[in-house]
Structure formats: structure tokens, C-alpha cells
Amino acid sequence: MIYCVEDEKNIRELVVYALTASGFEVLGLSDGRQLWEQLKQETPELILLDIMLPGEDGLEILRKLKKETETKDIPVIMVTAKGSEYDKVVGLDNGADDYIAKPFGMMELVARIKAVMRRVDKMHAADNIVYKNIRILPQSHQVYVDQQEVTLTLKEYELLKYLMENLGMVLTRDQLLNYVWGYDFDGETRTVDVHIRTLRQKLGDAGEVIKTIRGVGYRIGD
Numbered sequence: 059m060i061y062c063v064e065d066e067k068n069i070r071e072l073v074v075y076a077l078t079a080s081g082f083e084v085l086g087l088s089d090g091r092q093l094w095e096q097l098k099q100e101t102p103e104l105i106l107l108d109i110m111l112p113g114e115d116g117l118e119i120l121r122k123l124k125k126e127t128e129t130k131d132i133p134v135i136m137v138t139a140k141g142s143e144y145d146k147v148v149g150l151d152n153g154a155d156d157y158i159a160k161p162f163g164m165m166e167l168v169a170r171i172k173a174v175m176r177r178v179d180k181m182h183a184a185d186n187i188v189y190k191n192i193r194i195l196p197q198s199h200q201v202y203v204d205q206q207e208v209t210l211t212l213k214e215y216e217l218l219k220y221l222m223e224n225l226g227m228v229l230t231r232d233q234l235l236n237y238v239w240g241y242d243f244d245g246e247t248r249t250v251d252v253h254i255r256t257l258r259q260k261l262g263d264a265g266e267v268i269k270t271i272r273g274v275g276y277r278i279g280d
């Protein structure tokens with residue numbers, strides 16, 4: 059189910075019509091008040107949220123959605139007028155999943171919705187490896203800290219994955235070398251330290267989860 063929050067009746071009806079024709083279940087709502095009422099009934103898969111609304115505007119609604127545990131994971135596509143409003147809103151780090159400027163074509167809208175849904179599915183795939191705010195997507199070899207993708211080298215990625223697959227276990231430098239570089243790799247164990255250092259840097263604050271166990275190796279998790 060998709061909720062389309064839009065006060066302009068013509069646009070709302072057109073969106074509901076077009077999305078229904080594309081196979082989505084859609085419910086049109088005309089303002090925040092209707093949205094909050096409806097959210098008590100059912101959690102949608104996605105919300106299309108217009109910014110200029112009577113009463114609470116779209117940005118206020120988004121802020122409230124992202125604050126509450128029950129609604130913070132619902133993907134939101136913000137609908138804005140073209141021009142300065144669009145530029146301003148896109149520049150904000152407000153937790154929206156995507157933005158679309160009015161007037162938009164229905165093909166574009168459907169494509170955006172599908173793209174956001176694919177991304178959300180990927181983020182919740184069963185084989186993802188998650189620890190605190192770090193998320194590994196093995197299918198696509200991607201790593202996210204919160205919602206932000208982090209680009210790692212293959213070795214850094216494999217180090218992180220191996221440590222997160224063995225939460226709470228201390229892995230020695232030799233074990234890490236063997237696993238990540240292969241048994242016949244004739245490298246020094248210092249190689250591991252160098253890669254752990256760059257891995258921590260790339261993870262930013264989240265890098266603190268990698269604990270150094272002095273004289274032994276590394277561990278993620280207690």
C-alpha cells in the first residue's frame with residue numbers, strides 16, 4: 059500500500075489513477091491529519107509526501123515520521139515544486155529517500171517508486187550482516203553505515219565481513235591473513251594492521267566497533 063499525501067485534488071487523483079494502473083495499491087490523503095489517522099490503521103510500504111500542504115507541511119510531517127519508531131522506516135518520496143524549493147529541500151539531510159519535482163510524468167514517478175522499493179528490499183535482505191549501525195549487503199558487496207554507503211577495497215570489505223561474521227570472537231592476525239589473503243600469501247601480519255587502520259578510518263565513528271586485542275588480533279562485538 060502506498061499513501062499519496064497531496065492537497066491538490068486533481069494531482070492526487072491522477073497519481074492514484076496512474077499508480078493503480080501500474081499495479082500498486084494506493085490511497086490518496088489530502089493532509090497530515092488524514093495521514094496520521096490512516097497510519098493508525100495500516101503502515102504503508104511507501105509515502106509520497108507533498109511539501110506544500112495546509113496545516114502541517116510535508117517537512118514537518120517527515121520530521122515526525124522519522125522520529126517515531128513505528129514510522130521511521132517507512133520510505134518517503136518528497137514531492138516539491140521545481141526551483142528554489144526543490145534545491146533547498148534536496149540539500150537538507152532530512153531522511154527522505156528521494157525527491158521528485160512537480161510537474162512530473164507518471165512514468166518517472168513509477169520508476170522512482172520502484173527504485174526506492176528495490177533499495178529498501180536490498181537493505182532488508184535476509185542475508186545482510188548487521189552490527190549496530192553497520193550493514194553489509196553480501197549480494198552486492200556493499201557496506202552501509204546508517205543509510206550512507208561506504209566504499210571499501212575488497213580486502214577491507216572481507217576483513218570487515220569476517221569480523222562481523224564472528225561477532226565477539228578475537229581473530230588473530232594470522233587467521234585474518236589466511237582468510238582474507240589466502241594461505242599461500244607470504245605477507246607480514248602488519249598488512250592486517252594497515253588494512254584495519256584504513257577500514258576504521260573509512261567507517262568513521264562506527265570504526266570504533268573494531269577492537270584491538272593487544273598481542274592477539276581484532277574483534278567486533280562483546
Ligand code: CA
Binds near residue numbers: 065066109
Ligand atoms: Ca500542495
